[in-house]
Structures are given as C-alpha cells and as structure tokens.
Amino acid sequence: MYKKSIQVAAAAIINTSGEVLIAKRPDDKHQGGKWEFPGGKIEQGETVLDALTRELHEELAIQVVTANPLIQITYEYPEKIVQLDVWQVTEFSGDPIGNEGQSIQWVAKTQLFNFQFPPANRPILQALLLPDYYLISGDFEDQADCLRRVQAAIASGIKLIQLRTTEKPIPLDLVKALADYCYQTNVQLLIKQSNCSREIYNLKGISGVHLTVAELMDCNGAVITQYQKQGCLVAASCHNAEEIVKANALALDFITLSPIQPTASHPGQLGLGWKTAQQLIKLAQCPVYCLGGLSSSDVGQARQVGSQGVAGISQFWPS
Numbered sequence: 001m002y003k004k005s006i007q008v009a010a011a012a013i014i015n016t017s018g019e020v021l022i023a024k025r026p027d028d029k030h031q032g033g034k035w036e037f038p039g040g041k042i043e044q045g046e047t048v049l050d051a052l053t054r055e056l057h058e059e060l061a062i063q064v065v066t067a068n069p070l071i072q073i074t075y076e077y078p079e080k081i082v083q084l085d086v087w088q089v090t091e092f093s094g095d096p097i098g099n100e101g102q103s104i105q106w107v108a109k110t111q112l113f114n115f116q117f118p119p120a121n122r123p124i125l126q127a128l129l130l131p132d133y134y135l136i137s138g139d140f141e142d143q144a145d146c147l148r149r150v151q152a153a154i155a156s157g158i159k160l161i162q163l164r165t166t167e168k169p170i171p172l173d174l175v176k177a178l179a180d181y182c183y184q185t186n187v188q189l190l191i192k193q194s195n196c197s198r199e200i201y202n203l204k205g206i207s208g209v210h211l212t213v214a215e216l217m218d219c220n221g222a223v224i225t226q227y228q229k230q231g232c233l234v235a236a237s238c239h240n241a242e243e244i245v246k247a248n249a250l251a252l253d254f255i256t257l258s259p260i261q262p263t264a265s266h267p268g269q270l271g272l273g274w275k276t277a278q279q280l281i282k283l284a285q286c287p288v289y290c291l292g293g294l295s296s297s298d299v300g301q302a303r304q305v306g307s308q309g310v311a312g313i314s315q316f317w318p319s
C-alpha cells in the first residue's frame with residue numbers, strides 16, 4: 001500500500017540553563033496530545049532551516065539565531081511515513097509563547113523521558129543526552145592503571161566510556177571499581193562483552209552493553225528489549241548498510257560507524273571517507289559515533305555529516 005511521506009523540520013531549543021523546550025500537540029492532530037519538539041512540515045522550495053525558522057516564528061513567536069543539525073529520523077507510522085530533520089537551536093531572540101494555544105514547557109534533558117512523545121522521538125532524546133565523544137578503553141597494565149586512566153579521561157571531560165577488555169570473563173573487581181567511579185562522576189560506562197554475567201548490568205554505574213558486530217548480527221529483539229527494560233543502553237559496532245539495518249530493526253540506542261579513515265590497527269583497510277559515512281549515517285535510526293583514524297578536532301566535521309560525534313581509543317585513552 002502506498003504511504004504518504006512527509007518531511008518535517010523540528011527543533012530542540014536549548015536555553016542557557018541547558019533545558020529543552022517542548023510543546024503539546026493539539027488533541028485532534030496526528031499523534032495528538034503527545035509532547036513534541038516544535039516544528040512542522042517543510043513546504044515546497046524551503047530549505048530545512050527556512051522551514052524551521054518559519055515554524056518557530058509561527059508556533060512560538062521567536063526568531064532563530066543559531067541552529068545546527070542534531071539527528072535525522074525516518075519513522076513509519078501506520079498512516080504515514082515521517083522524515084524528521086531535527087536541529088538544535090542554541091540561540092534565539094524573543095520569549096517563546098504557545099502562539100497557537102498549545103502548552104509549552106522547559107524541561108531538563110534528563111527529565112525528557114518522563115514525558116510522552118510520539119514513538120519516532122526516542123532517538124532524538126538519546127541524541128540530546130549523549131555527549132560528543134565516546135571513549136573506548138585501550139591497553140592498561142592492571143586494575144589500578146585502568147582506573148587511573150579512566151579517571152584522567154573523565155577529568156578531561158569524557159562522559160561516555162566503553163570498557164573493552166580481552167580478558168574473559170571480564171574481571172568483576174575492575175568493573176566494580178570503574179562503575180563506582182563513573183557513578184560518582186555521572187559518567188556512562190558500557191561494557192563490551194555481552195556474554196559476561198548479568199549481575200554486571202545491575203551494578204550502579206553500569207549504563208549498558210556494547211555489542212560486537214558478530215553479536216549484533218546474531219542477536220534477536222527479545223535480548224535487546226531485556227537489556228533496555230533493565231534501563232541499559234544497547235550500542236553496537238557497525239561498518240556497512242547491512243549492519244545498520246540490523247541495528248535499526250533492533251532499535252539500538254546508538255552505534256559506532258568505522259573505519260572513517262584508515263587506521264594503524266587495521267593496516268591495508270581503506271576508510272569509508274566522510275561522504276560514504278554521511279549516507280550510512282542517514283540510514284541509521286539512532287545516534288552514530290564516527291570511529292577510526294579520527295581525533296577530537298574532527299567532531300565538527302562528524303556533526304556536519306549528521307553524526308553524534310567521534311569515538312576513539314588512541315586519541316582519547318590517557319597514557
């Protein structure tokens with residue numbers, strides 16, 4: 001059956017306290033009564049930014065000053081397909097009002113999950129909550145050395161970490177020490193070993209699991225739902241369209257895409273390059289971190305191509 005597809009520009013408007021503005025959709029509209037990020041349909045001849053500027057003026061009586069792409073989501077509702085192009089508006093003039101009679105509210109990012117949004121919006125909330133950098137742990141001598149390096153990374157501003165060890169089973173004492181520290185410092189720690197004991201994922205300070213590509217391709221939805229019900233983030237490593245399609249089907253919370261550039265750890269392997277990366281990121285229905293041969297200075301470029309930011313080991317793992 002043919003389904004209508006509409007293109008929508010929407011804004012996560014952020015104030016100087018870091019709160020996000022949400023608005024309630026009128027009861028009689030599609031997804032009525034749910035909260036949304038203000039915006040609306042892109043009209044013929046408009047750029048996304050034109051549409052965003054017009055919609056925010058119509059709906060909230062504000063003028064956009066600075067806006068940057070956040071995430072693009074395509075979602076299939078029973079009645080239509082919606083392509084949401086979501087931008088982050090960090091500067092605007094005027095005081096927002098519900099210009100069409102709608103309720104509006106400023107909400108702390110961490111409180112967004114307490115509001116009911118249309119189902120298409122889940123990845124948008126993740127994109128708002130996830131940081132620009134994703135640190136993947138590198139080599140270390142022993143537990144104390146690993147903890148010291150993680151502490152140094154956190155001191156330098158890292159907020160999201162993947163613990164990747166080759167030791168099997170993963171040393172529980174090490175995990176506990178890191179989890180404790182991450183909990184105290186409000187840092188999200190993911191474990192790359194889904195076959196480790198389930199009790200690990202109940203520890204305070206463990207935020208989720210990062211699946212290898214083999215685990216991703218092998219995995220079924222029930223496993224993912226179980227993790228997510230436990231409050232865990234589920235991430236995975238992807239390298240091509242097929243893997244991204246699988247990550248979409250499983251509704252993962254975020255993925256890495258690699259290698260963007262050739263790396264010393266995979267000699268002879270070509271990088272995807274930014275252009276191919278951009279196409280693959282568009283396919284993904286969750287935030288994507290670019291990985292492979294990148295440094296923190298690439299975060300601007302990474303966001304330009306629609307990704308969440310940059311992931312890395314060698315550039316980020318303290319010596």
Ligand SMILES: Nc1nc2c([nH]c(=O)n2[C@H]2C[C@H](O)[C@@H](COP(=O)(O)OP(=O)(O)OP(=O)(O)O)O2)c(=O)[nH]1
Binds near residue numbers: 030035036037084120
């Ligand atoms: N603005 C907005 N729309 C969303 C969000 N999430 C989501 O699924 N949608 C869907 C609901 C609608 O099907 C579509 C937006 O279309 P709309 O009809 O509200 O657009 P509009 O503001 O131009 O409304 P109108 O002038 O046609 O009345 O996108 C969101 O966070 N913000």
Ligand SMILES: [Mg+2]
Binds near residue numbers: 059
């Ligand atoms: Mg609207």
